[in-house]
Amino acid sequence: MFIPEPILTSPQSGTAEAMAAQAAEVAGLLKTLAHPARLMLVCTLIEGEHSVGALEAALGLRQPSLSQQLNVLREARIVETRRDGKQIFYRLTGEKAAQLVAALHGIFCAEPATA
Incomplete structure (x- = not known):
């Protein structure tokens, strides 16, 4: 099972300012997509x-x-x-965009698994 790396740094591993900057980057990518x-x-x-x-x-x-x-884009x-x-x-x-779209896909x- 694939476990993705966290998108945002947890408060324990970084400053609130760093987390806010990462959140802004993620929000911008999501807004674009x-x-x-x-x-x-x-x-x-x-x-x-x-x-084209x-x-x-x-x-x-x-x-x-x-x-x-x-x-x-x-x-x-x-x-x-x-x-x-x-x-x-x-x-x-954009590798982050590609990874996000792959996860959404x-x-x-994805076709549901057949039993």
Whole structure:
């Protein structure tokens, strides 16, 4: 059984200021991922790099909305881009975001075990 490392430092192992800073970081990440389109994007990108066109087709998002949400993720340093000719490819760079989405996937999306 996987036991994740604690996200926040306990009061015994750090100062209240350090814990507050960590809480702010976690809250910011959760706020960024709280939008359904951004969460769908990160869930798709956890599988690997995708072009903008592939993301648009896979998620059914219109290009203007897709670009807006990808920009939010890029500014939060959760994703980064790579250009190949005229195509732009996105991939996850935020390890904490990837771990969080993997945990959420395990809780909400995993197939129930059959007996």
